[in-house]
Amino acid sequence: MNGRSDGFLPIRDYAAIGDGRTVALVGLDGAVDWLCLPDIDSPSVFGALLDDERGGRFVLAPSAMHSSVRRYLPETNVLETTHTTATGTVRVTDALTLPHGGLTPYRELARRVEGVDGSVEMSWRVEPRFAYGSKAAVFRRHGGIPVAADGRVAVAVSAWDAGDVVADAGALGASFTTSPASSAVLALSVADQEPLVFPRRGDVERRLEGTIASWRGWAAGRSYDGPWRDVVLRSALALKLLVFAPSGAIAAAATTSLPEEIGGGRNWDYRFSWPRDAAFTLQAFLSLGCGQEASAFFSWLLHASQLTHPRLQVLYRLNGGADAEERELALRGYRGSAPVRAGNGAAHQLQLDVYGEVLSAAAMYAKVNGGLDRDHGRRIAEIADLVCDLWREPDAGIWEVRSEPSHFVQSKMMCAVALDRAVALAEAGHLPSRSVGRWQEERRAVRAFVEANGFSKTKQSYVRAVGDDEVDASLLLAVSAGYDDPKAPRLTATVDAVRRELARGPLVQRYAGEDGLEGTDGAFVACSFWLVEALALQGRVDEASALMEELIALGNDVGLYAEEIDGASGAFLGNLPQGLSHLALINAAVAIEGAAS
Amino acid sequence: MIWGALVGGLVGTVVLTTGLRAASELGLTRMDLPFLLGTAVSVDRARAKLIGYALHFVFGLVFALGYWVVFAATGVSNAWFGALLGLLHALFAGTALVSVVLPVVHPRMGTGFDAAGDAPLLEPPGFMLVNYGRQTQLAMIVAHIAYGAIVGGFASLAA
Known part of the structure; x- marks a missing residue:
């Protein structure tokens, strides 16, 4: 992956997203290398930040060499990364969504991929490792959705317009190609001590927009108008x-x-x-x-x-x-x-x-x-x-x-x-x-x-x-x-x-x-x-x-x-x-x- | 005896709920009966749990009446017989009631009838509830045996 030395990104290459219960670190190269579930002080499910081989991660990036720039959407904790390859440009929006009406997953990591111009082949791979990397995931399909569980915690991976999902040992993923105005969505739903809630695409996209609005609402309430x-x-x-x-x-x-x-x-x-x-x-x-x-x-x-x-x-x-x-x-x-x-x-x-x-x-x-x-x-x-x-x-x-x-x-x-x-x-x-x-x-x-x-x-x-x-x-x-x-x-x-x-x-x-x-x-x-x-x-x-x-x-x-x-x-x-x-x-x-x- | 069975149903449901909750805390299962029942009525998590607990206790009393019918028909009512009925109850729940009937009647749970694009909202329990953790059926059997023994015990005390 781009920019890695010994499998690790520089610490300054990470951005944080969160939902008030837990925080994920997203690398500049599109990998979620840190996520503890269900809470910030729970054991990690993605822990590649601390062990690139055994920690587990959620990679989503162009297959070809690329350059990346990113920002938080203004006044939010929603991250937007733009990857540019020789063939095109693609934009990825990452958030841990906030509940917005309806039956929502206990926790949810949403990743939206939008084609900006040209075409870009994107690859993604979800490799959870439960209990600080000590337990590999085994995916089984429940109601057609791939689910991996360990004790109290379970994760489900839902993907829309994101390629044909292929599972291998402890991981699953796919490749797909973007075009201008195309859109794909990936969602990692999490349950703790309860059955999983599987989202529908529309629900995820609504929550993503609602999350952006919630953060902006919170930011608008801050009263500081001084320098910087x-x-x-x-x-x-x-x-x-x-x-x-x-x-x-x-x-x-x-x-x-x-x-x-x-x-x-x-x-x-x-x-x-x-x-x-x-x-x-x-x-x-x-x-x-x-x-x-x-x-x-x-x-x-x-x-x-x-x-x-x-x-x-x-x-x-x-x-x-x-x-x-x-x-x-x-x-x-x-x-x-x-x-x-x-x-x-x-x-x-x-x-x-x-x-x-x-x-x-x-x-x-x-x-x-x-x-x-x-x-x-x-x-x-x-x-x-x-x-x-x-x-x-x-x-x-x-x-x-x-x-x-x-x-x-x-x-x-x-x-x-x-x-x-x-x-x-x-x-x-x-x-x-x-x-x-x-x-x-x-x-x-x-x-x-x-x-x-x-x-x-x-x-x-x-x-x-x-x-x-x-x-x-x-x-x-x-x-x-x-x-x-x-x-x-x-x-x-x-x-x-x-x-x-x-x-x-x-x-x-x-x-x-x-x-x-x-x-x-x-x-x-x-x-x-x-x-x-x-x-x-x-x-x-x-x-x-x-x-x-x-x-x-x-x-x-x-x-x-x-x-x-x-x-x-x-x-x-x-x-x-x-x-x-x-x-x-x-x-x-x-x-x-x-x-x- | 009917009042004994009903009191037993109430106490037994408390014990069953507590037992399943403890199993969940121990990481043996993600089974959450109040959540499953309540989400059939409401998508608000807090309200669903509250409604689910109420429904669960109603069902606990209804099943106790069913046990009472069996006690009356057989002329046998004691904790051991109640425990045996509890075992049958657990197996019925795992193989048919929760794994087959609930997904069909639950408006937010996936079934084999769902077409592509109609992604279910709630994870279906699977045969013997194995989707919610491989120890789920064990926890269910132990909890229902305890429930049946309590219903049988109270029914015999009131006989």
């Missing part, structure tokens, strides 16, 4: 793909184990929701007029954390469960980057910064909604009490290091932020006030600790951890979180130090020190946008805008970002699309708009 509106809207749509509609949780990314280093072991499952992202998420959603999504996420967060209350786990399952046991899968890994993991062992780490983010989110939520309900207020107060008990302990920090716990300075700063928000909420009457005195006292203590032990006079910067002399990009968050006045001399100096020591061009590394893992990683996209936001909040709008322009140019052809970018090659690294990258982009744009106005 199209880019911000694309990020909002990417985030919406990661919102798990049944619960309101937001997955950190749509994939597992796309590597932070090609061939390395820094491969993690991000199909969970991180409470840490709460403040970024609410800030971004509220800036875009997504009040409904913001409320749903905050409610989910408090619901999910009920069983571990007042402690906050680092991450929760999208259905609110606390179990995230990490295991290794028998997949080769993206370009040999093993292991491939399902589950995330960071779930039970102590990460103190989480509390600052969650209380910041509570403060934002209370501001927009005029307060917190009594039960939420009581629970937020109990979380603040816990911060008083915990802040002196070493933790794993925001980067979830797997080395020994340390006194990470950003973690302590966020404890101060947590207590600051608790005091403010109590003073506004939104929290029980019995502990306010203790919160104020501990806030003073943690700030004194940070100022005495967390700032290096030689570096002129806050440092990564007490006792070392390294800077860390997470310290940029002290500006946006309101640890101090954004223009406070120490914060200004820290922003400069991070830029000086960790930035390579527009891209910012997380840190340069030890983290208990072998290998290295790329520049962290979110950190790069945090630098933009920090500069904007410090009034350095021109610097921020210039940097923003450079970073926007580093997105892929459809405006998506992975977790990291290799500074030298520009290659994407890590999971895709990465919610935190898009959250940071949105918040950076909003900060520039705010500073400029």
Whole structure:
């Protein structure tokens, strides 16, 4: 297939489509190489992204050599890829359809092929591999439709004007030739714990059009009109793909184990929701007029954390469960980057910064909604009490290091932020006030600790951890979180130090020190946008805008970002699309708009 | 005895439904009787399930009356005999009722009579319901034996 090396496409060659329950990654060459069913955190059915031989995929492309360009249909998450061969041009529209009246499949991947000019021979092949590639599909005809099933999940392949279907071991497909104005449709219908619903062609095409209209309706409701509106809207749509509609949780990314280093072991499952992202998420959603999504996420967060209350786990399952046991899968890994993991062992780490983010989110939520309900207020107060008990302990920090716990300075700063928000909420009457005195006292203590032990006079910067002399990009968050006045001399100096020591061009590394893992990683996209936001909040709008322009140019052809970018090659690294990258982009744009106005 | 059979039918349907649901959770089958029944009436998924559950309980009571007729005719009513009727019930459902009759009467399920282009909306169950998972018939037999035993047991208590 075009553009593949060792059977793998570059990560930046993927675009994401989704339906609020699951996400598929579609390669520039027309292959759906990633799709978990029925939900985003279920086992993969198409997993060629992580194992080109055993993973399974749904290929749909011209048989001959071709060039391809693509875009999202404006203001939608529906992908349109145009392939051009020596003999003609063909357009493919891909979507995970949204329900639109009538009896709809549990999930549905729709692919429409339209001839544009000339004639193009198209080939397609559906090769599902259930349970992360461990089980080959066996197709049988049920009611004339090819069906493959594994336990709870079944898929059916319906094709109209798409050639004579031929089945072989574990796969089926066909070839057909397009002509100007010709149209073929392929649909992968999915059932989970129920009989399959087989669609009719008209139903699929109606749902496809309805899906386009639904996305446009959602996009039209976004209120942002500042600079880089199209880019911000694309990020909002990417985030919406990661919102798990049944619960309101937001997955950190749509994939597992796309590597932070090609061939390395820094491969993690991000199909969970991180409470840490709460403040970024609410800030971004509220800036875009997504009040409904913001409320749903905050409610989910408090619901999910009920069983571990007042402690906050680092991450929760999208259905609110606390179990995230990490295991290794028998997949080769993206370009040999093993292991491939399902589950995330960071779930039970102590990460103190989480509390600052969650209380910041509570403060934002209370501001927009005029307060917190009594039960939420009581629970937020109990979380603040816990911060008083915990802040002196070493933790794993925001980067979830797997080395020994340390006194990470950003973690302590966020404890101060947590207590600051608790005091403010109590003073506004939104929290029980019995502990306010203790919160104020501990806030003073943690700030004194940070100022005495967390700032290096030689570096002129806050440092990564007490006792070392390294800077860390997470310290940029002290500006946006309101640890101090954004223009406070120490914060200004820290922003400069991070830029000086960790930035390579527009891209910012997380840190340069030890983290208990072998290998290295790329520049962290979110950190790069945090630098933009920090500069904007410090009034350095021109610097921020210039940097923003450079970073926007580093997105892929459809405006998506992975977790990291290799500074030298520009290659994407890590999971895709990465919610935190898009959250940071949105918040950076909003900060520039705010500073400029 | 008729009231015993009806109460048994109600309790038995609860057990049967729970058993099939558990089998579905365990990945043994994709059989969903309320979904199949309800989609004959409504294309709205939520409404179909609700209606399907109601219909399922009505049918559970109707079948319990059928069991009662057999108990009355034979003069035998106990859990063992009920279990035997449950086995026959399951085999009848798998070979005729659900796999042959339901596709014919269900307005949204495919049959061999459908012409090209009239693609069915719902996956047909196939002989012994094997299309919904190879363990479907096993789950159906176990669930119906439990149903029959409960109907027989309650009928004998009320005799």
